[in-house]
Amino acid sequence: MAKKKTDFVVPELPPVPDIVNPHDHSGNWLMRHIDITVDSYRNRDELEPPPAPNTEVVTAENPLEVHVCDSIRSPYSYLVAPRLAYLQSNYNCNVEMHVVFPLAIRDPSFFGQPENPTSGEGFAEQPKKGGRWYKIDDIFWDCMRVAQYQGMPFRFANPDPIKQVLYPHDDPNYLRIAPIEDQPYITWMVRLANAAELAGKSLEFLYFTATLIWGGKSDYWPADIPDAVNMMGMDYDATIKDIQENPAKYDAVWQASQQLQMDSGHGGVPNMVFNGEPFFGQDRFDHLFWRLRQNGLTMREQPIEPIVTKPIRWPDGL
Numbered sequence: 001m002a003k004k005k006t007d008f009v010v011p012e013l014p015p016v017p018d019i020v021n022p023h024d025h026s027g028n029w030l031m032r033h034i035d036i037t038v039d040s041y042r043n044r045d046e047l048e049p050p051p052a053p054n055t056e057v058v059t060a061e062n063p064l065e066v067h068v069c070d071s072i073r074s075p076y077s078y079l080v081a082p083r084l085a086y087l088q089s090n091y092n093c094n095v096e097m098h099v100v101f102p103l104a105i106r107d108p109s110f111f112g113q114p115e116n117p118t119s120g121e122g123f124a125e126q127p128k129k130g131g132r133w134y135k136i137d138d139i140f141w142d143c144m145r146v147a148q149y150q151g152m153p154f155r156f157a158n159p160d161p162i163k164q165v166l167y168p169h170d171d172p173n174y175l176r177i178a179p180i181e182d183q184p185y186i187t188w189m190v191r192l193a194n195a196a197e198l199a200g201k202s203l204e205f206l207y208f209t210a211t212l213i214w215g216g217k218s219d220y221w222p223a224d225i226p227d228a229v230n231m232m233g234m235d236y237d238a239t240i241k242d243i244q245e246n247p248a249k250y251d252a253v254w255q256a257s258q259q260l261q262m263d264s265g266h267g268g269v270p271n272m273v274f275n276g277e278p279f280f281g282q283d284r285f286d287h288l289f290w291r292l293r294q295n296g297l298t299m300r301e302q303p304i305e306p307i308v309t310k311p312i313r314w315p316d317g318l
Helices: 029-033 075-090 135-150 186-198 202-214 221-231 236-245 247-264 282-294
Strands: 064-070 093-099 271-274 277-280
Touching: 029 247, 029 277, 064 075, 064 247, 064 282, 075 093, 075 135, 075 202, 075 282, 093 186, 093 202, 093 247, 186 202, 186 221, 186 236, 186 247, 202 221, 221 236, 236 247, 247 271, 271 282, 277 282
Parallel strands: 064 093
Antiparallel strands: 064 271, 271 277
């Protein structure tokens, strides 16, 4: 009897080090570059001016560089993926993806937690503090709207890359997030993304796997991840074996990525960083492109992989 996709089992991996405590964000790019001494509680004596525009000729041998902090669980990272891929493919600009653990895992209180859950079984005992009660519903609606605007296929991830109660709203455990050791997918996917980054295929990993998770190309995306990794020119089985034997090598990658994110002055994803300056959210791509053009962005003589169709909302008018 043929196996069903839902029979796919995520390989066992070593536990990850503590990811909840935020990295130090003192002295980040925003704090150093914005003068908020007027009508503000903060008064900084030393501020750096923004970097001067690049004056060198931008070529394939001397490209601009964009670093993008993204998350496997972020539909917005998927929604910006075609534009990032088209940017690297057609312009002299290298795009490096840096996968971080989702904010819901690093800081569960961001979304709010039930104060008195009926059952704590299988979920972390997290106090309700702060939280954005409107955030989940807004994301659901906004992602469908953005996808339609961009002409992209979109379907909410099933299964969710992280284990969190999102429905129904009156569930006493609504918004509760399982602890990292009870999360079946996210550690596996983050470390695979780290392997892709080490192999120089970070953008390909985002483009191909996000399409499976959020683009409706798979009816059970976890089972299709091994083939996607192999199609990128990586060896899935060998990669998993190395992660199992050398987890610290891959943990160092996401730890550095989360520090990069903090150093820019922002904690969200997708966070596109150019010359240290953060451009948070898929809706800031036009602003990023404008900044790249200020710094002499040029087109490639021939496109490079991954080759993608020109997005319908490409900012040519800038």
